[in-house]
Amino acid sequence: MADLKRLAEAFIFAAEAPLSFERLCLLLERSRPEVRPLMQELLTEYSAGQRGFYLAEVAGGYQFRTDPDCGIWLRKLSKERPLRFSQAALETLAIIAYRQPMTRAEVEYLRGVDSGGVMKTLLEKNLLKIIGKKDVPGRPLMYGTSRQFLELFGLRSLEDLPTLKEVSALDPELAEAVPLEPESDN
Amino acid sequence: MADLKRLAEAFIFAAEAPLSFERLCLLLERSRPEVRPLMQELLTEYSAGQRGFYLAEVAGGYQFRTDPDCGIWLRKLSKERPLRFSQAALETLAIIAYRQPMTRAEVEYLRGVDSGGVMKTLLEKNLLKIIGKKDVPGRPLMYGTSRQFLELFGLRSLEDLPTLKEVSALDPELAEAVPLEPESDN
Amino acid sequence: MAFEIHLDNFTGPLDLLLHLIKTNEMDIYDIQMVEITEQYLTVVEQMKQLDLEIAGEFLLMAATLIHIKSRMLLPVSDEPVEEEDEDPRAELVRRLLEYQRYKQAAEALEALPQLERDVFVSRFVPTEIADSADETVSLGVFQLAEAYYRILSEVPAEVFHEVIREPLSVAQYVQLVVRQLADGQRHSFRRLVAAWPSRAELVVTFLAMLELVKMRLVEIDQVADYGDIWLKLRVAQGELAAVDLAEDGFGYG
Numbered sequence: 001m002a003d004l005k006r007l008a009e010a011f012i013f014a015a016e017a018p019l020s021f022e023r024l025c026l027l028l029e030r031s032r033p034e035v036r037p038l039m040q041e042l043l044t045e046y047s048a049g050q051r052g053f054y055l056a057e058v059a060g061g062y063q064f065r066t067d068p069d070c071g072i073w074l075r076k077l078s079k080e081r082p083l084r085f086s087q088a089a090l091e092t093l094a095i096i097a098y099r100q101p102m103t104r105a106e107v108e109y110l111r112g113v114d115s116g117g118v119m120k121t122l123l124e125k126n127l128l129k130i131i132g133k134k135d136v137p138g139r140p141l142m143y144g145t146s147r148q149f150l151e152l153f154g155l156r157s158l159e160d161l162p163t164l165k166e167v168s169a170l171d172p173e174l175a176e177a178v179p180l181e182p183e184s185d186n
Numbered sequence: 187m188a189d190l191k192r193l194a195e196a197f198i199f200a201a202e203a204p205l206s207f208e209r210l211c212l213l214l215e216r217s218r219p220e221v222r223p224l225m226q227e228l229l230t231e232y233s234a235g236q237r238g239f240y241l242a243e244v245a246g247g248y249q250f251r252t253d254p255d256c257g258i259w260l261r262k263l264s265k266e267r268p269l270r271f272s273q274a275a276l277e278t279l280a281i282i283a284y285r286q287p288m289t290r291a292e293v294e295y296l297r298g299v300d301s302g303g304v305m306k307t308l309l310e311k312n313l314l315k316i317i318g319k320k321d322v323p324g325r326p327l328m329y330g331t332s333r334q335f336l337e338l339f340g341l342r343s344l345e346d347l348p349t350l351k352e353v354s355a356l357d358p359e360l361a362e363a364v365p366l367e368p369e370s371d372n
Numbered sequence: 373m374a375f376e377i378h379l380d381n382f383t384g385p386l387d388l389l390l391h392l393i394k395t396n397e398m399d400i401y402d403i404q405m406v407e408i409t410e411q412y413l414t415v416v417e418q419m420k421q422l423d424l425e426i427a428g429e430f431l432l433m434a435a436t437l438i439h440i441k442s443r444m445l446l447p448v449s450d451e452p453v454e455e456e457d458e459d460p461r462a463e464l465v466r467r468l469l470e471y472q473r474y475k476q477a478a479e480a481l482e483a484l485p486q487l488e489r490d491v492f493v494s495r496f497v498p499t500e501i502a503d504s505a506d507e508t509v510s511l512g513v514f515q516l517a518e519a520y521y522r523i524l525s526e527v528p529a530e531v532f533h534e535v536i537r538e539p540l541s542v543a544q545y546v547q548l549v550v551r552q553l554a555d556g557q558r559h560s561f562r563r564l565v566a567a568w569p570s571r572a573e574l575v576v577t578f579l580a581m582l583e584l585v586k587m588r589l590v591e592i593d594q595v596a597d598y599g600d601i602w603l604k605l606r607v608a609q610g611e612l613a614a615v616d617l618a619e620d621g622f623g624y625g
Contacts, residue, residue, distance in 0.1 A: 009238025010256035014263055014498045027262055052195025053494075064494060070196040071490030076213055077200055083488060088383045090478035098477060104355070110470060113384030113429045120356040123514040130513035132346045141352050146512065153484045154491060162480035164473055200492035252498045260500040271511050273519075280520035295578070296527050298601060299594055339513050348517040350524075357518070 004028060005038050012042075018061030018151060059150035060157060083125075083152075092118045093127060097149065097161060101131055101142035119143065127152065190214060191224050198228075204247030278304045279313060283335065283347060287317050287328035305329065313338065385433030386471040388415065393468070400468060403461055405444050409437040440464060545573075545580035553590065553605045561592075561601035 011027050012019050019027075025035045039062070046055035048067055056065040066074055085093070088111075095110050096102050107115050122128040129146045133139040145158070155161065197213050198205050205213075211221045225248070232241035234253055242251045252260060271279075274297075281296050282288050294301045308314040309329075317330040331344070341347065382388040392411050393400055416434055419426050443460040459465075485491045553559055564577065581603060584590035591606050 006236075006238045006253065007256055007259055010252045010260060011238070011263060013239045013250070013494060014252050014260050014496075014500075016497075027259070050192075052192045052197070053199045056491075064199070065487075066196040066200050066492045067192065068485040068490050070193055071485065073193055073213070074196055074200050074492055075489070077197065077202075077492075078488070083486070085482065086383075087387075087478065090482055091383055091474055094477035094481050095474045097481070098474070110467075110474060111384055112386040112433065112467065112471065113427065116356045123356070123512070126512060126515075128514075129340070130348060130517075131340055132342055141348055152487045153481060154487065155484075162477070162484070164477055196492075199494055202495045249496060250494060251496055257498065257500045260498050264500070276511065276515060277519050277523060280516045281523060283516060284520045296523055298526075338511075339516065341513065346513075348513060350521055353514070353517045353521055 004030065004034075005041065008035070008038055008042060012055070012062045013064055015063070018056075018059045018063040020061040024062070056154060057156045058154050059147050063151075065154070086118075088113075088115070088118050089122060093122060093145070093149070096128060096143055097145045097158065098164060100144035100158075101134070102144075103134055103140040103142055105140060107143075190216065190220075191227065194221070194224055195228060198241070198248045199250055201249070204242075204245045204249040206247040210248070272304075274299075274301070274304045275308060279308060279331070279335070282314060282329055283331045283344065286330035286344075287320070288330075289320050289326040289328055291326060293329075384427075385430050386468060387475070388412065388430070389433070389464075390468060390472060390475070400472075401465060403465070405437070405441040405461065409434075409441045412437055436464070542576055542579050542583060545576045546583055549577065549580050549584060549603075550589070550605070553603060556605055558602045558604045561603060564603065 007028060008024060011024060021032070021035070021039065024039075025032050028035060042062075043055055043057075046053070046064070048054040048056075049069070051067070052070060053064050053066045056063050058065075091111055092107060092115050095107050099106075099110075104115065104119060107119070119128060123130070123143075125148075126146055127149045128143050130141050131144045132142050134142050149155075150157065150160075193214060194210060197210060207218070207221070207225065210225075211218050214221060228248075229241055229243075232239070232250070234240040234242075235255065237253065238256060239250050239252050242249050244251075277297055278293060278301050281293050285292075285296075290302060290305060293305065305314060309316075311334075312332055313335045314329050315332045316327050318328050319325040320328050336343065382391065389408070389412065392408055392415075393403060396404070396407065396411075398404055398408070413434055416426060416430055419430075440460045487493070549564065552564055561581065564581075581590065581592070584603075585592055589605065589607055590603050592601055592603050594601050
């Protein structure tokens with residue numbers, strides 16, 4: 001049993017992306033009920049704040065990651081500047097993350113500004129993805145966030161997104177999520 | 187002191203290559219006599235044969251590595267690795283997705299290079315399928331994309347593929363480069 | 373009221389409006405349209421004077437503000453206008469509130485520990501899995517579409533609909549290509565076809581090239597993806613005479 005746990009550790013450590021529970025079971029050639037308690041143990045052993053790294057649950061999988069506490073120090077390791085998002089990129093990502101699937105026109109209606117360039121950059125960085133076409137006249141493309149988006153921000157799933165502040169309750173009519181009606185899909 | 191050890195762990199874990207003792211001291215901004223005992227502790231804590239990975243002393247530095255015991259198993263990771271794509275595979279897939287049915291010669295004409303190997307790989311991965319023979323001399327095989335292709339890209343149907351107009355709305359540069367109306371020839 | 377504002381500090385007109393509302397300590401549910409419109413226009417005007425290019429969205433918002441302001445100034449009509457007397461600002465307020473939500477969400481995202489900025493993963497690749505798999509590219513519908521349109525942009529149009537009829541004979545072009553390559557040097561395909569500008573000729577030249585490759589008379593290579601294709605004669609000029617380059621040999625007749 002100890003060996004199975006070691007193997008699980010090794011797989012997660014060596015995988016290039018977060019390793020899902022299903023894939024881990026396949027790799028270990030064991031059933032889920034056999035693997036589950038192991039993972040519980042590992043999550044405890046490598047929980048955040050104990051060592052320099054911890055076992056994180058991200059993007060539907062497990063991955064060893066350095067503890068966020070150490071972040072400022074670790075930045076000294078890399079010469080390159082980390083990815084810095086512009087305000088426009090963050091807004092666009094946020095809107096799509098919370099409201100996906102979204103068309104470009106819907107994003108632009110919410111932001112009040114042309115967003116094609118920003119969306120293209122985010123698509124190229126693989127943080128957004130095209131997830132089909134909307135069933136309305138013109139069949140505009142629909143966008144959503146990708147797995148890399150979850151990995152980048154260390155989220156298990158979209159449900160892990162920070163809760164949005166509710167719009168002030170002063171006016172219950174306004175507080176309701178406003179249905180989007182972009183003028184037109186151009 | 188515990189924090190210094192955590193930091194050392196994190197540095198070694200995140201470094202791109204084995205981290206030398208000297209560099210570690212620099213990064214930690216501590217003197218060698220301060221760091222040396224830490225490293226002894228870490229080497230003991232993460233000695234080989236205990237976990238899935240261990241603290242190895244290699245190439246004049248420290249590095250966390252998977253335990254050699256697990257090696258044979260780890261090979262499964264590469265075999266069962268999620269699909270990896272080369273630029274060549276992506277191009278070939280793109281051409282066939284948009285213009286199917288396509289013969290190999292047609293693909294090669296568009297790409298300007300031999301594509302037999304790539305197409306074979308894509309067939310093996312079940313992303314392409316043979317959909318008949320073309321009614322021209324030599325009766326070459328015609329290829330198209332498969333169900334798995336749609337699944338992989340999260341598309342409901344081929345009609346969900348973005349048209350030139352949609353892509354170039356995000357990337358005006360493309361619109362100038364492609365004088366075609368490819369929508370019309372499906 | 374003097375303030376210094378730069379448009380590029382704002383991601384859009386909604387952002388600028390929110391800023392103005394906040395600095396004026398106004399209630400977002402009760403925007404003072406006259407004041408806000410005036411300030412907004414001042415900012416836009418400053419930008420114009422600085423000869424900065426102002427995005428259309430900022431001007432559109434200016435028009436919207438003026439419109440709302442004028443509607444607010446109209447005397448409330450005595451006629452019982454159905455239920456239509458919604459506050460002219462309502463739509464703007466809704467948009468501002470909604471936008472504010474996502475502006476805050478963006479801040480929350482930014483604050484999350486970010487990979488390669490605050491959090492790092494191990495870069496160690498065990499030799500067991502370090503097989504030389506080809507360099508990988510990111511994979512998504514967008515990448516697929518972009519790859520396709522990039523290729524199209526480099527290929528002459530309508531190649532698949534072209535029906536090649538005489539008088540262009542492949543054999544004839546085989547001869548032409550051979551003549552061009554006779555010096556034994558490498559020649560670029562692009563340069564070769566540049567001599568024959570029409571699409572039909574290009575296709576025939578291409579077919580001729582393929583024939584020559586098939587007959588192992590010419591070798592082709594390409595140094596980089598998308599790079600030019602290079603052709604070079606594989607045989608000595610003298611040996612060519614022995615090869616039958618006549619029309620019927622190619623089966624296009």
